[in-house]
Amino acid sequence: MDNLVPGIDADCGGECSCATCHVMVNADWTGIVGEPNEAEDSMLDLNPERATNSRLSCQMTVSDNLDGLIVDLPEFQF
Amino acid sequence: MSEAPTLNMADFDPQDLALEDIDVSQRSIWIHDKKMSFFERLRNEAPVHYCKDSEYGPYWSVTRYKDIMEIDCNWQDFSSEPAITIVEPEEDFPLPMFIAMDPPVHDEQRKTVQGSVAPANLKLMEETIRSRTQQVLDDLPIREQFDWVDRVSIELTTQMLATLFDFPFEDRRKLTRWSDVATGDEESGIVESEEARQAKLYECLEYFTRLWHEREEQGERNDLVSMLAQGEATKNMTPQEYLGNLILLIVGGNDTTRNSMTGGVWALNQNPGEYAKLRNNPGVIPNMVSEIIRWQTPLAHMRRIANKDYVLDGQTIKAGDKVIMWYLSGNRDERSIDRPNEFIIDRDKARQHLSFGFGVHRCMGNRLAEMQLRILWEEVQKRFHMIEVIGEPKLVPSNFVHGYTEMQVVLHSH
Numbered sequence: 001m002d003n004l005v006p007g008i009d010a011d012c013g014g015e016c017s018c019a020t021c022h023v024m025v026n027a028d029w030t031g032i033v034g035e036p037n038e039a040e041d042s043m044l045d046l047n048p049e050r051a052t053n054s055r056l057s058c059q060m061t062v063s064d065n066l067d068g069l070i071v072d073l074p075e076f077q078f
Numbered sequence: 079m080s081e082a083p084t085l086n087m088a089d090f091d092p093q094d095l096a097l098e099d100i101d102v103s104q105r106s107i108w109i110h111d112k113k114m115s116f117f118e119r120l121r122n123e124a125p126v127h128y129c130k131d132s133e134y135g136p137y138w139s140v141t142r143y144k145d146i147m148e149i150d151c152n153w154q155d156f157s158s159e160p161a162i163t164i165v166e167p168e169e170d171f172p173l174p175m176f177i178a179m180d181p182p183v184h185d186e187q188r189k190t191v192q193g194s195v196a197p198a199n200l201k202l203m204e205e206t207i208r209s210r211t212q213q214v215l216d217d218l219p220i221r222e223q224f225d226w227v228d229r230v231s232i233e234l235t236t237q238m239l240a241t242l243f244d245f246p247f248e249d250r251r252k253l254t255r256w257s258d259v260a261t262g263d264e265e266s267g268i269v270e271s272e273e274a275r276q277a278k279l280y281e282c283l284e285y286f287t288r289l290w291h292e293r294e295e296q297g298e299r300n301d302l303v304s305m306l307a308q309g310e311a312t313k314n315m316t317p318q319e320y321l322g323n324l325i326l327l328i329v330g331g332n333d334t335t336r337n338s339m340t341g342g343v344w345a346l347n348q349n350p351g352e353y354a355k356l357r358n359n360p361g362v363i364p365n366m367v368s369e370i371i372r373w374q375t376p377l378a379h380m381r382r383i384a385n386k387d388y389v390l391d392g393q394t395i396k397a398g399d400k401v402i403m404w405y406l407s408g409n410r411d412e413r414s415i416d417r418p419n420e421f422i423i424d425r426d427k428a429r430q431h432l433s434f435g436f437g438v439h440r441c442m443g444n445r446l447a448e449m450q451l452r453i454l455w456e457e458v459q460k461r462f463h464m465i466e467v468i469g470e471p472k473l474v475p476s477n478f479v480h481g482y483t484e485m486q487v488v489l490h491s492h
Contacts, residue, residue: 011429017151017436020429039151042438045185048193076197076445 007073014058019043019078021057022050026070033060033069047078088112092119100124101132102139102404102477103164105265109475113378114419117141117407126393134164137381137400138393141407143414143432145390149382149403151437153180156382156401158439163478164381164402165263171276175322177330177439183311187323188442190309194242194302195446203241207450210237211457218489223468226487230454231339238450239331244301245289256282257332260325266475282328283321290320302327334376335447337481339454340471341374342366344485345421347467352423359424360459366423367451372431373421378406378480380435405432406480464490 009020016039025033030053036044040059044050057071085099088106092115100116107113120127120141127139140146149156161167162178176187193199214233218224232254240250259278262268269275286303293299294307306312306323315323346353356362382401387394395401409432410418416426434441441447458465471485 009429011431011434012147012436013427013430015147015151015436017147018434018440042181042185046188046192046438046440046442048189048196049198074197076200078197078445 007077008057009077010058012058016040016043016056016059019047019056022047022074022078023055023057023071024051024074025053025055026072027053029066029069029071032065049074049076049078087116092116097124097127098130100127101129103129103132103134103137103402105133105475105477108477109473111473113406113477114410117404117410121407121411121413126391126395128393134166135400137164137402138395139407140390140401140403141411142391143408143411146403146405146408146432147436148390149401150380150432150435150439153438155385155388157385158184158380158382162380162382162439163261164379164400165478168272168276172318173279173322173325174316174319175326177326178322181438184438186311187309190312191302191305191323191327192442194300194305195443197445199300200446200449203446204449204453206241207238208453208457210234211453215457215461220489220491223486223488226343226465226467226485227336227340227471227482228484231336231482234339234450234454235332235336238335238446239328242302242327242331243289244299244303249285252282252285253328254332256325257328260329261333261476261479279321279325282324283317286320286324287317330441331443331446333479333481334441334443335450337376337474337479338370338374338447338451340482340485341376342370342451342455343465343487344467344471344482345370345373347465349421352421353464355423356455356459357463360456362424363452363455363459364448365425365428366455367448368428368431369421369423369425370451371433371447372409372415372428374480375406375409375431375433376480377433378477379404380439405435408432461491462489463492466490 011020012018033055036055037059040056043056044054086106087101087104088110102113102116107116120139125142125145130136140149157180158178159180160178176184211234214230218229236250236254239253240247245253258268259275264271289303290307293304379402384395384397384399384401386397412418434444466488468486468488471482474481474483
């Protein structure tokens with residue numbers, strides 16, 4: 001978000017309230033990244049392009065074990 | 079309302095009033111365009127402000143960006159039912175619509191129609207929107223005064239709505255009228271009486287009921303009427319609920335983008351330096367679109383009802399109290415936005431504004447709105463050196479729809 005990755009808009013600035021930082025987590029990483037939290041789940045749910053591996057990137061806590069994480073961006077942000 | 083004579087806010091400098099006497103909902107300050115100075119005082123001195131008496135009864139005003147965001151995101155403690163504007167709904171004429179419902183019913187109904195304006199579908203619409211925009215602009219007179227609101231803003235948004243509903247194209251101005259009537263009242267001069275307003279809205283329901291019956295058996299189509307008529311969560315709606323959701327979609331797609339289409343022209347005219355930036359760098363258009371939407375804030379507020387006692391900035395909002403989130407004020411909050419009163423088309427973080435709301439009720443047409451505005455400006459810049467505003471635009475006399483009824487312009491070609 002702070003690094004201005006094109007395609008990750010994060011209009012709300014990381015508050016889990018706009019769903020414009022949608023990413024799809026690579027299958028090798030879904031177990032490490034974990035499931036969406038409750039608030040995140042309700043925001044993701046509004047997006048018709050939601051997939052089983054969808055997360056809002058603002059709700060993922062960056063740590064050393066995510067080094068090398070691979071995510072796909074949706075074709076369009078919500 | 080109380081027996082005491084009401085102070086006419088527009089007669090005062092906001093600094094000369096006691097805080098407790100301030101009523102930012104009062105129409106006079108909207109008609110005379112004085113609301114911004116009142117909001118500035120509330121943001122500085124009473125960011126969570128109680129008005130004990132108004133045309134709409136008592137209400138809280140929340141005026142800072144972060145406080146608005148906190149409430150908007152908390153649907154558990156702040157209900158959107160039974161309505162999302164400061165006006166109390168007519169008891170004998172309820173208009174249920176999903177924006178004025180809480181989860182889980184809200185989510186089910188919204189999901190039924192969300193796909194029509196979701197990004198994947200927008201790509202399919204882009205060329206249609208562009209060719210229509212070109213047509214509308216090519217038909218405009220050069221060096222001759224005309225009303226931009228009517229010829230461009232209303233025309234383009236109404237055509238868009240007709241497409242989304244697959245509404246008979248030749249009747250499309252009915253949509254404009256129904257949209258205006260839905261948010262208007264006697265005092266705004268848009269309708270003669272509440273009875274006349276309801277009669278007009280029943281005409282809307284009648285027209286759309288015909289379309290519903292035509293389409294409920296027609297197999298899968300991706301217009302909004304078919305989606306409502308065939309969706310599991312919506313196919314058994316009552317007629318009043320159908321009308322409510324139609325009004326939501328019509329107003330949501332009409333009053334909003336229409337006023338950003340006008341507001342952008344007005345803002346560029348007031349800021350010639352920004353207009354020059356645009357001429358030199360059309361690549362700034364996507365960023366400018368976000369800035370226009372912030373600067374205009376076409377819907378000035380949204381309302382909630384507290385589900386429980388809630389403390390915000392030291393004030394206790396009681397369960398059952400009406401809370402107005404003034405998006406227009408939050409978008410001018412210097413605590414969250416750098417130089418908020420300036421219109422800066424290449425502003426950093428321009429997307430971070432309140433105009434679409436946040437949380438589960440966030441505007442579902444946001445990407446469509448941005449696309450319509452982007453295409454409009456791309457096509458305008460190809461054609462005209464300047465859209466010159468003549469005089470001042472006329473404002474909608476409303477504390478909800480923040481927009482324009484008329485704006486005279488003259489076009490200058492390159």
